[in-house]
Amino acid sequence: MNIGLEAGFADPVPDAQRCFRAVLDAMAHPGRIAHAAGVTAPYPLGTAAAAVVLTLVDHETPLWLDSDAATARQWIEFHCGAPVVADPAACGFALALALPDLRRLPAGSHESPETSATVICQVASFDTGTAYRLSGPGLREPAVLTVQDLPRDFVSIWRRNHALFPRGIDLILCAGDRLTALPRTVAIEEV
């Protein structure tokens, strides 16, 4: 059944560990760019998105895919064993090539805000696009992150998410072999 499927991590234990540290580093320093490697990504995913999925998703995490990401569904199911769910409200992770409607994803409860979804969103680039000013835990001083392809009204979408704290969605952005993260704690404004 796996004929024609790209491989997973070349060296699963250290590759997953390195990718995790990249995500942890980005989550702890919102907007910091980190690199991922070690995987031949299936279309339409880039190296970073594929590596993050392999690192964090498994049969214990219901996964929602947007229609573009669903192209890679077979690869994900084979390598991660993740149950793919049709209802975004039932997911632990969402993998998308365009920012999904965050209001349709679980934001956690006040008692258990950690049950909120993590969105892995692949974007075009961190070199060109809209510049955002980030501030909050993890940042000594405000930082600037440039992202191509987030929705035009991303700042107000995020403001709504940020205001839910301690509830809220956490976002991992991937572009090619690079990634960064925007935890719910980060405040975002357009530069």
Add this chain to the structure above:
Amino acid sequence: MAYVAVKGGERAIRNAHTWLAEERRGDPAVPDLGLDQIREQLGRAIDRVMAEGSLYDPDLAALAIKQAQGDLIEAAFLLRAYRTTLPRFAHARPVDTAAMRAARRISAIFKDLPGGQTLGPTYDYTHRLLDFELAENQPPPDAPRAAPDLSPVPRVPDILGREGLLEADGPMDAEPGDLTREPLSFPAGRDIRLQALARGDEGFLLAMGYSTQRGYGGSHPFAGEVRMGEVSVEIEPPELGFAIDIGDLTVTECQMVNQFKGSKTQLPQFTRGYGLVFGFSERKAMSMALVDRAMRAEELGEDVTAPAQNPEFVLYHSDNIEATGFVEHLKLPHYVDFQSELQNVRRLREAVERREAAE
């Protein structure tokens, strides 16, 4: 310098370990204890270690008991730590205790009943007199044998249940939780509560069950049935689509039957407390059934007043591996915190002395 810090490098630890190994072996003139001897002759210890170690494997339990010098909590800990590293390749179907090949089956609530009363290998009616012949390694007398009766023995609660006098078993469709994968959270379902009790410390459950009999959350229990014997474990691999038998377990099951006065919506009937334990461990299965029933107080609309009726209290304190680790961790160095407290007490005393001097 007189100060000898309680600081040891690798060498101190290594030396302690070799000393321990020597002590474990004891007098080398005495023959080494074989695992088969432990498995065959210390069966109740094996059973307890498997139950509290949450791993059914008599050979590994024997090794653990030997390694722990007979410290059964330490042995259960060894099994638990080993268990963590084992892959899970399947989930078993619920074992069917009605199909048990029972070596023992008694009911305290009927004089006789279908399937009969079978005492089995019990200590119940032994007179507790030290047997000095055993000390002389005399072989036991032959036990009388009969042709094995392999017909299933109906479970007493099922007999009672037909009249509607006993509550039915709850629905079984939901996938049971697993507190070794997901941490406890409350309210904890009965599946999780039973799992915690089955892994729980026998002594703790005994004391908790006993406390309900002495008025701390009493529930008028009757031992509806206690049975011990072998059950089959089956798994159903999805690619096969049918169940296959992968082996047998010895388990002890206890069904307590408890009074229930009924409510506005329910006729008076009997309720149950349930106990199921690896191996032959009636004390634990019965205690478990008492505590299970006590923890159902809220569900059944009874007053929750006693420790045994408080699931949070029971479940957070029933695990002896957690308990022994935390109690014993007090022997680790705490001198940094103690130093803080020393300075703190000195500061508080100075403040009082200053105040008194000023008055």
Add this chain to the structure above:
Amino acid sequence: MFAVCVRRWNGGRRRSDADCYDNSTIFIPHCPRGTFMKGYNFAYLDEQTKRMIRRALLKAVAIPGHQVPFGSREMPLPYGWGTGGIQVTASVLGRDDTLKVIDQGADDTTNAVSIRQFFARTAGVRTTTHTGEATVIQTRHRIPEETLRENQIIVYQVPQPEPLYRLEPSRVETKRMHALADYGLMHVKLYEDVARLGQISISYDYPVMVNNRYLMSPSPIPAFDNPKMNRMPALQLFGAGREKRIYAIPPWTEVRSLDFDDHPFRPINAHQACGLCGATDSYKDEVITDDLGGRMFVCSDTDHCEQRRAATVQRHGPARPGHRAVSGPSDETGDDGSGAPRHGEAATP
């Protein structure tokens, strides 16, 4: 229904790539520092467990100070002895990391040695006693004196993650209080201290507010160390194995020790300078030197003290003898060079 475990993986259906690393018999053949324990995965935990813990860690970082429940595993070390910290470290650690383990601020306390050995055996990583060289520091009861850097990770062993447990033992209740940010109980307790004793009487495990939202236990570090947590450049991770909770503080996050305007937070420390290196600004252990009331104060952070003494030796020549008897070098032989017997050393009766 219960899970069926196998003692040896011998085939079966391969569900996914993840699964085939999810067992006890996988041995990673190429570890640059060679020997880690045969029959176990890198850093002991199986990959499935690491993923679960890693997910919990990311959520913990995203919700600073909030206790995230996790499926804590039974470790081969007892609960209460650092199983939470060990699981966090095992999930974070990679081949390129350099690990430092301290207990009471010292690298050579027995439990620190034991945990360092555990990772040397199961992960084959480089270990160090120097705070500055470490990329991951696992600690029990102290924060090193040397200011931690950005890109370092400090992992705290936490016996009791719930800061309110002495005031409200039910975790169902405390969970509700955290949800509502209802910390009145703690304020009342501190107020009662002030009313009765004229000051707040907590000297260790002094509660902190993280990012102005969550009341958090800093683990049983002395209150002296609390200010180091505030806007720390390093990432702070906390693991409580027995209580099955993970929490975190991202770098540069505000961590405030609870106090009152008229009774500000005051960390406690001995007034004396270190008897070995002369430091006045480090946290001190009080060492009883005889049974006549003799005592000396020495740095609790053994690495800090040694580095200071080494610097002094470079400037002024060898220090006076006897120094090493107290803290000893933190080499792995445990030989402190003083000839003084150490605890547990007399092996054979």
